[in-house]
Amino acid sequence: MANHSQFGFQDASSPIMEELMQFHDHALMVALAICSLVLYLLAHMLSEKLSSSTVNAQEIELVWTILPAMVLVMLALPSLRILYMMDEINEPDLTLKAIGHQWYWTYEYTDLKDLTFDSYMTPTADLPLGHFRLLEVDHRVIVPTNSTVRVIVTADDVLHSWAVPSLGVKTDAIPGRLNQTSFLTPRPGIYYGQCSEICGANHSFMPIVVEAVPLANFENWSSLSSS
Amino acid sequence: QSFKLLGFLDVKNVPCARDSVLYGSLGSLVMGLGHFLATSRVKRSCDVAVGGFICTMLGYWFYCRFDLAQQKIRQRMLKEGMKNRVLFEGSYLDPEKKQTGSERGDS
Numbered sequence: 001m002a003n004h005s006q007f008g009f010q011d012a013s014s015p016i017m018e019e020l021m022q023f024h025d026h027a028l029m030v031a032l033a034i035c036s037l038v039l040y041l042l043a044h045m046l047s048e049k050l051s052s053s054t055v056n057a058q059e060i061e062l063v064w065t066i067l068p069a070m071v072l073v074m075l076a077l078p079s080l081r082i083l084y085m086m087d088e089i090n091e092p093d094l095t096l097k098a099i100g101h102q103w104y105w106t107y108e109y110t111d112l113k114d115l116t117f118d119s120y121m122t123p124t125a126d127l128p129l130g131h132f133r134l135l136e137v138d139h140r141v142i143v144p145t146n147s148t149v150r151v152i153v154t155a156d157d158v159l160h161s162w163a164v165p166s167l168g169v170k171t172d173a174i175p176g177r178l179n180q181t182s183f184l185t186p187r188p189g190i191y192y193g194q195c196s197e198i199c200g201a202n203h204s205f206m207p208i209v210v211e212a213v214p215l216a217n218f219e220n221w222s223s224l225s226s227s
Numbered sequence: 228q229s230f231k232l233l234g235f236l237d238v239k240n241v242p243c244a245r246d247s248v249l250y251g252s253l254g255s256l257v258m259g260l261g262h263f264l265a266t267s268r269v270k271r272s273c274d275v276a277v278g279g280f281i282c283t284m285l286g287y288w289f290y291c292r293f294d295l296a297q298q299k300i301r302q303r304m305l306k307e308g309m310k311n312r313v314l315f316e317g318s319y320l321d322p323e324k325k326q327t328g329s330e331r332g333d334s
Contacts, residue, residue, distance in 0.1 A: 008229075008237070022292075025241045029288050032236050032248075033281045040277045044270075 001135055001192040002165070010166040013191055013212075014183050017168030019082050030074055092150035092182055094143065100153070100160030100173035100195070103202035107141055113226045121205045134204065135192045140211040143185070144218040150182045158200065164193035164210055172197060185212040243291035251284025258283075 002010055012018040097108040109115035122136040143149045153162045155173035163170035164183075171181040185191070193208040213221070229237040238244045259276025263269065315321045 025244065026288075026292065028236045028241070029244065029247065029285070032233060033285055035233055037277065037281060040273075044273075 001132055012168070013166040013185050013187070013189060014168050015186070016082070016086055016183065017166060019085065020168050023078050023082055026078060027075060030071060034071065090148050090182065093147035095150045095152065096141065096143070097152045097154070098141075098162045098173070098208075100155035100157075100162065100199070100206075102157050102200050103195075103206040105162070105206060105208060106156075107139075109222070112222045115222065115226050117225075119208070121207050132192065135194070135207045135209070137207055137209045140190070140209040142211050142213060142218060142221050144215040145185055145188050145212045147215065148182055148184050150180060153179045153181065159197045160199050160206070161196035162193070162208060163196040164191050164208055166191045167193075167210065169193075170196055185210075188212050188214060242295055243288060246291060247284045247288040250287045251280045254283025255280030 009017075009021055009024070012021050094109075095111055097106075097110065099106040099108070104121070105119045107117055107119060117139045119137045119139045119141070121134065122131070122138055124133050127133060127136060151162065151169070151171065153171045153173045154177060155175045157175060159175075160173035161170060162173055162181075167183045167185060169181050169183050171179045173179070189212055191210045191212070193210070195203055195206045195208070197203075199206075228239065230239045231237050232244075232248065236244060238248055255276045258279030259272050262275040263272035266272070317324070
């Protein structure tokens with residue numbers, strides 16, 4: 001989860017999120033290079049007299065065409081690589097439906113027998129000591145580790161968005177439409193997210209909590225929950 | 228703790244960032260000073276210094292990130308190999324067992 005006044009990303013908990021963070025670092029390095037150049041040009045122009053005697057600007061025009069093209073290539077290639085990586089057809093081990101309502105989520109595990117539950121935010125008054133305000137829920141999404149999980153996201157009433165930053169997942173929940181995303185988490189843990197599309201008065205109070213557990217624990221949980 | 232260059236690039240926590248900026252500064256100093264010593268032109272030397280900073284910084288950045296990516300792949304392969312060794316040691320899928328079996332067959 002995010003700490004108060006956190007500005008950067010949360011720690012990555014999926015391979016896609018790691019790739020996204022590396023691309024972000026790369027983009028910032030390119031931005032640093034461009035900012036340095038712009039700052040230098042500003043300082044250079046401030047130290048020159050204001051006069052324009054240019055009649056033929058062939059060289060400068062070549063430079064300011066080629067350089068931006070190179071910058072775009074430096075950014076576009078890694079970006080497209082990650083975009084296609086996110087859209088890879090992988091056989092999911094588990095399919096989970098997330099349905100957004102005002103103002104809670106419903107999760108359906110149709111691979112398992114009739115496992116459906118609602119997930120409401122735990123009110124602050126009922127929060128046990130040490131738990132996170134506005135982030136905890138009564139029923140978490142349990143998923144197995146090292147397994148590709150496909151999430152099909154939709155909504156029942158208005159637009160919502162199912163987002164878990166540390167897994168690198170954000171998918172809009174649109175009424176009448178099924179959107180698909182997938183993730184894989186290599187280690188056990190609890191990952192927090194919040195609804196990311198304005199959906200009414202309690203938009204900030206319908207969090208998402210994904211709990212990744214070893215496969216044996218997941219099987220125990222699913223058999224207990226189904227019965 | 229983080230140290231953000233120009234307010235956005237965290238050179239302490241981003242791998243390769245600190246080295247890229249330092250090598251870029253060194254390259255800038257060398258190229259700018261060298262150009263000035265060769266030509267005695269101040270403004271053009273400043274231009275060369277800034278160009279050198281950008282090129283050296285980005286050049287080292289690409290090299291370092293490529294190296295880091297290869298290292299991560301090797302780490303993953305090693306981790307997978309160690310896991311497979313523990314899983315398959317002594318079984319019919321053990322590659323070392325297959326090798327010794329083929330050696331016995333040859334002799």
